[in-house]
Amino acid sequence: MTRVTTTGAPHGTTSAALGALAAEGATGALSGERGIVYLSAGRVVHVESPFTPDLGALLIRSGTVAPDGWWDAVDRGGRQHRVGHRLVDSGRLAAGALELCHLGALFDAAYFAVAPGTRAHRFRPGAAHWLGAVRSVPVDVVVRESARRRALLDRIWPDPDIDAVPLTRVTDAGPADLPVRRSRTLTQVDGVRTASEIASALACRTYHTLVELRRLAADGLVTAAPSAPTTPAPEPRGVVWDDPDTALLRRLRDALEAL
Known part of the structure; x- marks a missing residue:
């Protein structure tokens, strides 16, 4: 049985540690082999992984938020963990758009962070993400959605x-x-x-x-790739936001509101 306390170090897999933290209603950040999961009162509020681009990179590269607008929100709201609120309050991003983009980034990173067999390393009680509260998701929903995505990808290849x-x-x-x-x-x-x-x-x-x-x-x-060349290919110009799964994210948001 995996047990994680708000003052101790986690043991076992990331998904098992998250289940224990959810049962405790814990708030803080759980670091694992493939990412960090942020919790508030036992619910997931954000996930980061080195295997996925972060929310800011996607918002800027897609043209959804101008670079100066994003960094202004980070500078003004980062220390107070209110970057998301700053984006909305300044009129740079609608609240609904922020929720959808946030859910997309959260589930993308969770696919790696809670992968089967991934080990939990450390829980930091009280740690909060600089983005701030946007949408919280039950731990079991995050784990279940990650497993669904993995099963679909494995059916493809x-x-x-x-x-x-x-x-x-x-x-x-x-x-x-x-x-x-x-x-x-x-x-x-x-x-x-x-x-x-x-x-x-x-x-x-x-x-x-x-x-x-x-x-x-x-x-x-x-x-x-058996080996990597030294010079990467140039990045594309004029890329637009690729959002084929907005309807799914809306359904996820609606389902979360019904919980």
């Missing part, structure tokens, strides 16, 4: 290495007539970038990028 390592194109693969989003993803595969870096370059949510990369791997067009 059962190789989790695609999610985290630098990727390269298969040089002897024949030409393929690909959908626009998949073709755009393929153009960013250069032997250096990982899925997270490709998602960031395209201003796209990581999960959608993983779907396309696994499909490309299943088609024999992409594989793990």
Whole structure:
């Protein structure tokens, strides 16, 4: 049985530690092998992972928030953990748009942070994320959604290495007539970038990028890179926000409001 106290160190997997913290109604940050989960009163309020671009990077790269607007909100609201509120109060981002973007970033990072077998390292009681309170999600919803996404990706191509390592194109693969989003993803595969870096370059949510990369791997067009060249490919110009799953996030938000 995994037990985590607000004064002790966690043991066991990240998902088990989160379950124990939720039962205690804990507030703070749980660090693990693949990310940090922030809790408030036992509910998840934010997740960060080095395998996904952060919310600020996506908002800026997509053109949703201007860089100066984002950094102004960070400078003015970061110490008070109110960056999200600053974005809304200043009129730079609508409250509903912030919630949807936040949920997308949260579930993207949670896919890695609560992956099966991922070990918990440390719980910091009282730690809060600089973004501030936007939307809280029950721990079991986060774990369940992460498992659903993993099962879908494994049905497409059962190789989790695609999610985290630098990727390269298969040089002897024949030409393929690909959908626009998949073709755009393929153009960013250069032997250096990982899925997270490709998602960031395209201003796209990581999960959608993983779907396309696994499909490309299943088609024999992409594989793990044996070595990385020194110069990455140039980033695309004029990229627009890729948001094919807004309806799902709205349904998730509505379901959370009904809890």
